[in-house]
Amino acid sequence: MCLGIPGKVLSIKDExxxxxxxxxxxxxxxxxxxxxxxxxxxxxxxGFAITKLEEEEAKETLKLLExxxxxxxxx
Amino acid sequence: xxxxxxxxxxxxxxxxxxxxMEVCGTHTVSISRAGIRGVLPKGIELLSGPGCPVxxxxxxxxKQAMDLAREKETVLLTFGDLMRVPTRYGSFETLKAEGSDxxxxxxxxxxxxxxxxxxxxxxxxxxxxFETTAPAVAATIVxxxxxxxxxxxxxxxxxxxxxxxxxxxxxxxxxxxxxxLPGHVSVIIGRKPYExxxxxxxxxxxxxxxxxxxxxxxxxxxxKQKREKRxxxxxxxxxxxxxEGNPRARALMxxxxxxxxxxxxxxxxIPLSGLxxxxxxxxxxxxxxxxxxDPEPIPDPPNCKxxxxxxxxxxxxxxxxxxxxxxxxxxxxPCMVSSEGSCSAYYRYGDFHAG
Amino acid sequence: MQDKILLTHxxxxxxxxxxxxxxxxxxxxxxxxxxxxxxxxxxxxxxxLAFTIDAYVVYPLFFPGGxxxxxxxxxxxxxxSVMGAKPVGIAVAYILEEGFPREDLERITSSLSQxxxxxGVWVVTGDTKVVPKGTSHxxxxxxxxxxxxxxxxxxxxxxxxxxxxVIVSGPIGDHEAAVILARGEFAxxxxxxxxxxxxxxxxxxxxxxxxxxxxxxxxxxGGLATSLWEIAQSSKVGIVIEEESIPxxxxxxxLCELLGFDPYYLASEGRLIVIAPEEEAERIFxxxxxxxxxxxxxxxxxxxxxxxxxxxLKTKIGGHRLLEPLxxxxxxxxx
Numbered sequence: 001m002c003l004g005i006p007g008k009v010l011s012i013k014d015e016x017x018x019x020x021x022x023x024x025x026x027x028x029x030x031x032x033x034x035x036x037x038x039x040x041x042x043x044x045x046x047g048f049a050i051t052k053l054e055e056e057e058a059k060e061t062l063k064l065l066e067x068x069x070x071x072x073x074x075x
Numbered sequence: 076x077x078x079x080x081x082x083x084x085x086x087x088x089x090x091x092x093x094x095x096m097e098v099c100g101t102h103t104v105s106i107s108r109a110g111i112r113g114v115l116p117k118g119i120e121l122l123s124g125p126g127c128p129v130x131x132x133x134x135x136x137x138k139q140a141m142d143l144a145r146e147k148e149t150v151l152l153t154f155g156d157l158m159r160v161p162t163r164y165g166s167f168e169t170l171k172a173e174g175s176d177x178x179x180x181x182x183x184x185x186x187x188x189x190x191x192x193x194x195x196x197x198x199x200x201x202x203x204x205f206e207t208t209a210p211a212v213a214a215t216i217v218x219x220x221x222x223x224x225x226x227x228x229x230x231x232x233x234x235x236x237x238x239x240x241x242x243x244x245x246x247x248x249x250x251x252x253x254x255x256l257p258g259h260v261s262v263i264i265g266r267k268p269y270e271x272x273x274x275x276x277x278x279x280x281x282x283x284x285x286x287x288x289x290x291x292x293x294x295x296x297x298x299k300q301k302r303e304k305r306x307x308x309x310x311x312x313x314x315x316x317x318x319e320g321n322p323r324a325r326a327l328m329x330x331x332x333x334x335x336x337x338x339x340x341x342x343x344x345i346p347l348s349g350l351x352x353x354x355x356x357x358x359x360x361x362x363x364x365x366x367x368x369d370p371e372p373i374p375d376p377p378n379c380k381x382x383x384x385x386x387x388x389x390x391x392x393x394x395x396x397x398x399x400x401x402x403x404x405x406x407x408x409p410c411m412v413s414s415e416g417s418c419s420a421y422y423r424y425g426d427f428h429a430g
Numbered sequence: 431m432q433d434k435i436l437l438t439h440x441x442x443x444x445x446x447x448x449x450x451x452x453x454x455x456x457x458x459x460x461x462x463x464x465x466x467x468x469x470x471x472x473x474x475x476x477x478x479l480a481f482t483i484d485a486y487v488v489y490p491l492f493f494p495g496g497x498x499x500x501x502x503x504x505x506x507x508x509x510x511s512v513m514g515a516k517p518v519g520i521a522v523a524y525i526l527e528e529g530f531p532r533e534d535l536e537r538i539t540s541s542l543s544q545x546x547x548x549x550g551v552w553v554v555t556g557d558t559k560v561v562p563k564g565t566s567h568x569x570x571x572x573x574x575x576x577x578x579x580x581x582x583x584x585x586x587x588x589x590x591x592x593x594x595x596v597i598v599s600g601p602i603g604d605h606e607a608a609v610i611l612a613r614g615e616f617a618x619x620x621x622x623x624x625x626x627x628x629x630x631x632x633x634x635x636x637x638x639x640x641x642x643x644x645x646x647x648x649x650x651x652g653g654l655a656t657s658l659w660e661i662a663q664s665s666k667v668g669i670v671i672e673e674e675s676i677p678x679x680x681x682x683x684x685l686c687e688l689l690g691f692d693p694y695y696l697a698s699e700g701r702l703i704v705i706a707p708e709e710e711a712e713r714i715f716x717x718x719x720x721x722x723x724x725x726x727x728x729x730x731x732x733x734x735x736x737x738x739x740x741x742x743l744k745t746k747i748g749g750h751r752l753l754e755p756l757x758x759x760x761x762x763x764x765x
Contacts, residue, residue: 002099002101002204002205002207002208002259002260003101004207004258004259004262004285004315029182029184029211029214031214031217031218031327032210032211032214032321032323032324032327033321033323034323043259043262043315045207045208045211045259046154046181046182046183046204046208046211047181047182047183047184047185047211048182048184048210048211048214050207050210050211050259050262050263050321050324051262051315051316051317051321053314053315054313054314
């Protein structure tokens, strides 16, 4: 169930990561995924990373999301 | 477009009526939002299962939390999904309007911050959700204990998916030809807990993601299994789900929670299908600290068919109350209120065939 | 109606709609009110005046892209504009909380004044009250406006006709998304700005190319979906819009994903929906595109005879989704 959103880890400090979700950012706990590194893509649920996404596959999700929603950067 | 190809492939492989159950409420919403039912060939029926934590939390458990919220100097925290669930005694939303301090949180970690900011108050987190959410709550409880927080308590109404699936199948009331299994629960538990389904019941399973493409691919994989007379648990959602799940998350769940018998709205009592805090964490267990007894079951409103809908026995439009006395503006049962309840999804997104 | 008012009743969705139609209307029934458009139309000696009032309780008072002052002025100007009325006079009532900082009052009033100057409308009268500390978020504003409807312009929520084209002036939901971020409740950071802007100039430039337009609306509380639903109900027509065509900023979509919100229900405060006959569509579209507030305009759908009162979204995979009005304020979801 539940909303799991892919995001990219920008920085890590003490088991908390700053994650970028397609333009908005939030701190996320890495307590469930301690092996995650900066630059990794993670799947986030209720503010916790629940798994590392395989980069190719993660980009697929983001691409799917963007493709599916059909948006590009509007400026 | 990828989806068009998948739809064509599904049409090609489809040969006769087939009933697939999507267990997870988030799948119900994704399917409805993308309008998937409308593009599938006739004869592929999608049933919604009991994977909506808000829908299956019985009224009496919600009332327990509401009673705590009414007490003085108490802050009740919950997830947004629960705010409008109707019970005979109102909802968290109406309780808030009457003056109780009820707050929606986004992450269980917020509970720690709120407890720290309100040292004079009792902060109770009414925690609901399946295996996707329980590890995050477990991690939070461990942290809270480390920091010695004395005013934070957890009321666990967490439930587990595999026991519910077993009960559904052993009941033999629903004929299911395949399961679209919950992608995010599976991130945590992996493939193994579902293996009894093909093994003991011969039913194909695919652990599926939530984008339309994922769901279509999952359906295709189920059709393939059926066509080839196979039954196994496959993973479509490979980018997120490993066969072994997330061991660290499960270890935290093990450390903090123990399995209990639990009542599910619609399905009744299911052995070892719920989670309660272990003895070690008793000082944070709302049930122990506030001496909460096993609540008296509160019966569902008459004519409410949520029970049958949760089991996949009825489709929302087949409930006599659907769209008439039971609508999102005045919901009778939780299937209509929860954003991912089958009835709500059907009503809001429509099982629509335009034109 | 329930026996207590809930926050939901103010969210601009179905609960608000019912409160007005089933409760308030029973006390004030007259044909002017019954039209229930964004502004009332009063006839006076051969002229038609638009008359509107709005209350602003936004929190926080300051957010990227604006503040409550700018919001109030634009909101009222926009309610007049979508009726095709040139704003002629604005009234402002301040309800201030005891202890409210003068500096903030200056900033907000300056904002409001700036926005009024931009539109070329005067604030001609007002009122001030102070309430005890603890009874508000600092400031509530109420603005009322009067405008003169141009000759030959007949805009109303009940005017949409089958085969009309639906156009939106730019990405939806920016305002509410920016406010959600600014509130800081969910500790999410992002670079979003409210789209708060006065629409009179855009409307005027559209009316210059043609007056043959049926509906204009600004999708505020309740978002695009609710506004279109109200129009479909009022005009007794169906509306079909295409998911692929609806402009939404990437950051707004990401925020929605994160919180489990639906962008079609997020308020904008500087976007225009135009519904006009097919033959006018191109002309209107290009006029909008030439205006700074319409440069991201998109044609998003059309009005149909089928399914009157309903709004259908054609999804990217070719399916259909029914867009109901917002039921109540959206809560962040975990599932």
